[in-house]
Amino acid sequence: MFQFLLETIGRLGYPGIFLLMALESSFFPFPSEVVIPPAAYLAARGEMSLAGVVAAGTAGSLAGAWFNYFLALKLGRPALRGFLRRYGRYLFLSEGALFQVEDFFARHGHISTFVGRLLPGIRQYISLPAGLGRMNPWLFSLFTALGAGIWVTVLALCGYLVGKNQELLGRTLHRAGAGVTLFALLCLGLYLWFHYRKK
Numbered sequence: 001m002f003q004f005l006l007e008t009i010g011r012l013g014y015p016g017i018f019l020l021m022a023l024e025s026s027f028f029p030f031p032s033e034v035v036i037p038p039a040a041y042l043a044a045r046g047e048m049s050l051a052g053v054v055a056a057g058t059a060g061s062l063a064g065a066w067f068n069y070f071l072a073l074k075l076g077r078p079a080l081r082g083f084l085r086r087y088g089r090y091l092f093l094s095e096g097a098l099f100q101v102e103d104f105f106a107r108h109g110h111i112s113t114f115v116g117r118l119l120p121g122i123r124q125y126i127s128l129p130a131g132l133g134r135m136n137p138w139l140f141s142l143f144t145a146l147g148a149g150i151w152v153t154v155l156a157l158c159g160y161l162v163g164k165n166q167e168l169l170g171r172t173l174h175r176a177g178a179g180v181t182l183f184a185l186l187c188l189g190l191y192l193w194f195h196y197r198k199k
C-alpha cells in the first residue's frame with residue numbers, strides 16, 4: 001500500500017497532493033495520513049521538496065474547506081440537514097454530527113475554526129458551521145490555513161524523519177495525532193481562560 005502511494009504521489013506530484021488534500025478536507029472520507037507522509041518520504045529521498053509538500057497540502061486543505069464553506073453558505077441549514085439525512089451515511093457524516101460541530105462553533109466562536117482543523121473527526125466539517133454562520137472570509141481563510149498548516153507540517157515531518165518503516169511510522173503518527181489534539185485543547189483552554197478573565 002505504501003509503495004502504491006509512493007508511486008501514485010510521485011506521478012501526480014504537487015498538483016496530486018493538492019487535489020487529494022482538497023478531497024480530504026471536504027466531504028470525501030480520504031485521510032491525510034495516507035497522502036502527506038509518503039510525499040514527505042519522497043522529499044527525504046530528494047524527489048520532492050519538503051516545503052513544496054507542506055505548501056501543496058495546506059493549499060489543498062484550504063481549497064477543500066472553502067468547498068464546504070460555500071456549500072453550507074448556499075444551501076442553508078434546512079437544505080444541508082436534508083442532504084445529510086439522505087446522503088450523509090455515504091460520507092460518514094450524520095445530522096447529529098453536524099449538530100455537535102455547530103454547537104462547538106457556537107460556543108467557541110472563530111477560534112473553533114483553528115482548533116477544529118487540529119481535531120480528528122471535526123477538521124473536515126468545521127467549515128460547515130462557519131459557512132452557515134457567514135464567518136468573515138478572511139478570518140476563515142487565516143484560521144483554516146493556520147490550523148491546516150500545523151497539521152500538514154506535523155504529518156510531513158513524520159514521513160520525512162521516519163521514512164518507509166511502516167510500523168514505526170504508524171506509531172509515530174498515532175503519537176503525533178495525540179500531541180496535536182492535546183495542543184488544540186490547550187489552545188482552546190487558554191482562549192477560554194483569557195476570554196472569561198476579560199469578561
